[in-house]
Structure formats: structure tokens, C-alpha cells
Amino acid sequence: MISPRAPGFTGSRIDRADALRLDEERIAALLGHLEARLLRLETLDPVLGEDGRLAWDSMAGLGDGAESLFLGLDGDAPLFAPLARMAPITGHARSVFPLLDRMDSGDAALWAAARSLIEWHNRHGFCSVCGSPSEIFRAGWARRCLSCAAEHFPRVDPVVIMLAEHDGRVLVGRGLAYPPGRYSALAGFVEPGESIEEAVARELFEEAGVRAKSVRYVASQPWPFPGSLMIACIAETESDALTLDRTELEDAMWIDRAGIEAALTGAAEAPFQAPPHFAIANTLLARWLAG
Incomplete structure (x- = not known):
């Protein structure tokens, strides 16, 4: 039995200390606090120490005139991130994915907040x-x-990500730029004047030609590439007949429980390669499998 994980980039254990953000004198004092720490980054990617945890520097590493972002408090220790000035990064920055496979969940959540905030300032x-x-x-x-x-x-941009469900199977699709063998849940941005349920139904019909009868919410996660909120749902559909939008999907297929379990466990006979564990599509598949 596969135990569903908590969604990736969730579980931060720090106090964001919103009440301090407008107190400029207090923030200045925290910058000079003996325990203040500055998140070490390589461009925008996290740097891990020998213990596998996020690496931190003293505030002396910020440099004269450089700007910082207050992340919050870890106990009494103030945490900051450097505001790295750079052109906005496009795409999912897949170079960081191997690190995310090894990161502590709380560290990943904290880094994700810092990355999204830095990207927002640069845009x-x-x-x-x-x-x-x-x-x-x-x-x-x-x-x-x-x-x-x-x-x-x-800004946080809401994105629905969903499994269409019909007759004991769920629909997975392959995007045009996916790695070889990779399939995932379908997804799309929520449009103005649209509810989550309406966005799920619209995206399923636009991308795969299936009509949703009912939609149920499962979970959510921040996705820091650059700043989305992924809203995971399952939608029961009227039929399993597919009409694919080939500008969005290279392929799509209905998979039963045995196939989903094989994909999540990485079995040799799996019909597709599952999304990485830190993507909420993985959580969605595991929670559907667990009922």
C-alpha cells in the first residue's frame, strides 16, 4: 500500500511574523541580530550543507547596499533571503529537481517561498x-x-490540476515538453470570473474533450516556478471518449489502479513514469489510489 505524502513545498516550520513587516526599526534590529541568518543561494537554487539541510550565511555575506527579504523567525533567529537582481527565469528550472528529491520538506517549503518572492520582485x-x-x-x-x-x-496565480475519473480509471496526459515516458494530471490556469470547479470542467473539456459531472477538491500546494498555487481536484466524467488538443497534449490515456500503483512504485512494467514526489500530481495519484 502506498502512503500518500503531504504535498511538496508545504510544511514550513517558521513563524512568518507578518506583524513585524511594517516595523522598520524592528526589522533593522533583526538584520543586526547575532543569530540572524541569510539563505545561501546559487542563482535561485538552494544550496545544501553536508547534513543535507539548507545552507545559511551570516548577514555579513549580504554585502554593502544589497537588499534582503525577511522570511520570518526560526525560534529567536531571524531568517532573510538576498534579493538577487536578475532577469526573470522562464520554465521550471529543472536543474533544481535532483536537489528537491533530497531536501527536507520544511526546507523545501521555505526555499520555495524565498524563490517565489525573489522572482516576483524581479518581475x-x-x-x-x-x-x-x-x-x-x-x-x-x-x-x-x-x-x-x-x-x-x-501575486499567486491559481492553477487547477485534476484527474478525470471514469469507471475505475483516471486520465493522465503527456505534455509536449515532458521528459521521456512522463505522464501527469491535466492542469490549467483559473481564468477571471471562474470558480475552481468551473476551471476544472473547462480545462478537461478543452484539453481532452471530456465533460465533468462532479468535481471534488483534494489538496493544494505552492509551486515556485515562479509563483503558482496548484489546486488539486478529481472530476468524475460522463464518458471516457477523448478528443485531445494537440497544442497542449502529445498523448493521454486512461489508467486503472494497477497501472497507477506500478507507476508510483517505479515498477518496470509501469505504463508511464509518474511525476516527481514533490509535484502535487504525485500526491493526487497516490490519494486517488488510496481511495
Whole structure:
């Protein structure tokens, strides 16, 4: 029996200390705290120490004039991340995936928050109201326009990710850029004026031509590439007849419980390669298998 994991990038154990973010004097004092730590990054990827945990530096490693983001408190220790200035990264940064296979769940969640926040700052240096430059505000959890004083907060983009279910089988699809053998749950962004259930039904019909009869929520996870919230659902469908959108999917197939179990355990006879454990599609498949 496969025991479903908690969704990846969840389980952070720090106190985000939102009440301190507007207190500039307190944040300045935390920057100088003897136990203050600065997250060590390679570009935006985590750096792991010999113990396999996130590596941290003293705040002296920040450098003169460099900006930092307040992540929260680990007990009495203030945690910060450097605001690395760079062009926005496109794609899923698959180079980090091998590290995520080895990371502690709480560390992965903390790094994911830092990565998404850094990416957001690098994509939002100008006010969306008047176009003027903006500056860091609320200890890194907002930006404020230097001209019109409009305040901007980090965006999280909702994405539905779902298994269509029919007659004891679920639908998995293969995206155009997936690694060889990889199949996963179907997914798509929630559009304005749309509920989660409506987004699930629309995406299933658009990508695979199947109509949902009912939708049930399963779990969610942050996805820091660059800043999505994955909302996992299961949708019972009217039939199993497929009409694929070939601009979105290379292939799709219905898989029974034995096939899902084989994929999740990495069996040689598995009909497809399962998503990595830190992707909520893996959690979704395992929870469906467990009933």
C-alpha cells in the first residue's frame, strides 16, 4: 500500500511574523541580530550543507547596499533571503529537481517561498498603475510606487490540476515538453470570473474533450516556478471518449489502479513514469489510489 505524502513545498516550520513587516526599526534590529541568518543561494537554487539541510550565511555575506527579504523567525533567529537582481527565469528550472528529491520538506517549503518572492520582485520593478519605479516595502513582502504611492503585493496565480475519473480509471496526459515516458494530471490556469470547479470542467473539456459531472477538491500546494498555487481536484466524467488538443497534449490515456500503483512504485512494467514526489500530481495519484 502506498502512503500518500503531504504535498511538496508545504510544511514550513517558521513563524512568518507578518506583524513585524511594517516595523522598520524592528526589522533593522533583526538584520543586526547575532543569530540572524541569510539563505545561501546559487542563482535561485538552494544550496545544501553536508547534513543535507539548507545552507545559511551570516548577514555579513549580504554585502554593502544589497537588499534582503525577511522570511520570518526560526525560534529567536531571524531568517532573510538576498534579493538577487536578475532577469526573470522562464520554465521550471529543472536543474533544481535532483536537489528537491533530497531536501527536507520544511526546507523545501521555505526555499520555495524565498524563490517565489525573489522572482516576483524581479518581475515587478515598476508600478502597474503609473509605470514609475517602485521600491521594496513591508520587509520585502510588498512594493510601493515612488510616484503615486500605489502598493503592490506578491501575486499567486491559481492553477487547477485534476484527474478525470471514469469507471475505475483516471486520465493522465503527456505534455509536449515532458521528459521521456512522463505522464501527469491535466492542469490549467483559473481564468477571471471562474470558480475552481468551473476551471476544472473547462480545462478537461478543452484539453481532452471530456465533460465533468462532479468535481471534488483534494489538496493544494505552492509551486515556485515562479509563483503558482496548484489546486488539486478529481472530476468524475460522463464518458471516457477523448478528443485531445494537440497544442497542449502529445498523448493521454486512461489508467486503472494497477497501472497507477506500478507507476508510483517505479515498477518496470509501469505504463508511464509518474511525476516527481514533490509535484502535487504525485500526491493526487497516490490519494486517488488510496481511495
